[in-house]
Each structure stands twice: as structure tokens, then as C-alpha cells.
Amino acid sequence: MESPTGLSTALRRGTLEFCVLALLENGELYSLELVQRLGSEQTLTTSEGTLYPLLSRLRRAGWVTTTWQEAPNGPPRRYYTLAASGKAALGHFRAEWVAFRDTVDRLVGTDPK
């Protein structure tokens, strides 16, 4: 809890999966590509051990669909595509996130306005 890295770890909870959905809105991606994209965001850096179970959940929920595609070199990749229900879930999250964000901003005094 007291480590600086542990702080952002706790923050990621509940938002990471929707950040993944948001990334998939711009087109299909495969797992390690997602790790890279998230890793380039300082506060969202994550690992395979986090992402694979997360992607399995998204698939089980029907929010994403997957297709296997040959890679130019190396093993085949499982590409993830945003499904209609995933797009809807992302919409719900956006509303919830804005309300939550504003509440926290007001309470802790980080309101940008």
C-alpha cells in the first residue's frame, strides 16, 4: 500500500479492462500489442499475467471476439475485436467513469475547473 507503484496498481482496478476496450475501438489488436500500448501510458503499465486473464474475461462476457491470424514470423496471433455488446459496455463505463471522476475530484480537491 505504501509503495508508490502499489498506488497506481489499485487505481487500475476496474478501469483497465475498459481502457482495453477503448483501444480496440480503433481496430483489432493482439495481446502483446495491447501490453505495449498500455505500457506506453505511464499509469497503465501492466504485464501479460494481468492481461491474459483479463482478455479471457472479456471474451467470456462476449464483449470481444477473436480470430487467429498468421504472423509474418513467429507463432500465430489471436486478434481481439470489439463486439457490439462490448461497445455498449464501454458506453456504460464512460457515464459511470465521468460521475466517479467528478466525485473524487471534488472530494480530494483536484477539480480542474
Added chain:
Amino acid sequence: MESPTGLSTALRRGTLEFCVLALLENGELYSLELVQRLGSEQTLTTSEGTLYPLLSRLRRAGWVTTTWQEAPNGPPRRYYTLAASGKAALGHFRAEWVAFRDTVDRLVGTDPK
């Protein structure tokens, strides 16, 4: 995951304790008072079962100190006061939160700008 309430539950993780610290910045409060304050925020509603372990953690971390005070009617109350280290932790959280919030806003497209 798919329930609407479960969504905000996951969001609370990692922020709730700092919302508590922020509330204590304005003066000491006791447990059930904190439950009420948080309950009046739509996205932060929580229960005693959540708050008591959380407050124990804050106390163990030295971020808050407590004093027992007689109540006009009913059993004595344990009042929580923000300690210096808690104020520092809250400062760290503010920086981390702003960075995290902006990243999520940009990724999922809820940027208010």
C-alpha cells in the same frame, strides 16, 4: 462484472481510502459519520463492513490517529484525525490521481477539454 453496481465497486478500489483522508482534512469524524458522508456521494456509497477494515489499515499505517469521546446518547465514539503522514500520503495520491485520471480520459475519450 456485468451488474451496474459492480462497476462502481471496482472503481472505488484504491480511491476510497484517500477520499476518507480528504474528508478528515476538514476535521475529525467517527466511523458511522464517514459512512454517511460517503453515502451521500452517489458513486462512493459503502458499508460498515468496508469501512472498518479500511480505517484499521489507515490507523496501522499511521495515517490517522484516534481518540475515544463520549457521545450525548449511546456508546462512546472513536474519532479519527488526519496525521501528518496521512496528509503527505494524500498529497502523493493527488498527483497520482491527476495523472491517472487524465490518461483514462484521453484513452476512453471522456476528456472534458
Added chain:
DNA sequence: TCGACGTCCCTTGTGAGGCAAGGTACTGTG
């Protein structure tokens, strides 16, 4: 007097989910 109720305190058990570490399989390249 005595139980019902209100107001506090706190604990236990469950489940979700992030993460480090480990494991498998295929494809080059030297």
C-alpha cells in the same frame, strides 16, 4: 423489572482481480 430498540464498535468468509513467475509451442538463425 424487563424486553425491544437504537447506536456504536468490530470480525469472518467469500469472491474478484492484479501480478510475478513459470510453462508450452512454433519459428527462425548460426
Added chain:
DNA sequence: CACAGTACCTTGCCTCACAAGGGACGTCGA
């Protein structure tokens, strides 16, 4: 053939939100 690179995924641990349960002490009406 050995070894590195790339991709997939699982196992076990730990933290934490929450529902449910429980105990102590006071007031008040029957």
C-alpha cells in the same frame, strides 16, 4: 542441433470491497 525470439496461457499469492453476523451499552415503554 542448440538457442533465442515471439506468441500463447496458467498457477498461486495477496489485497480489498462487501454482506452477514455478533457484542456492548444505553433509553424507553409496557
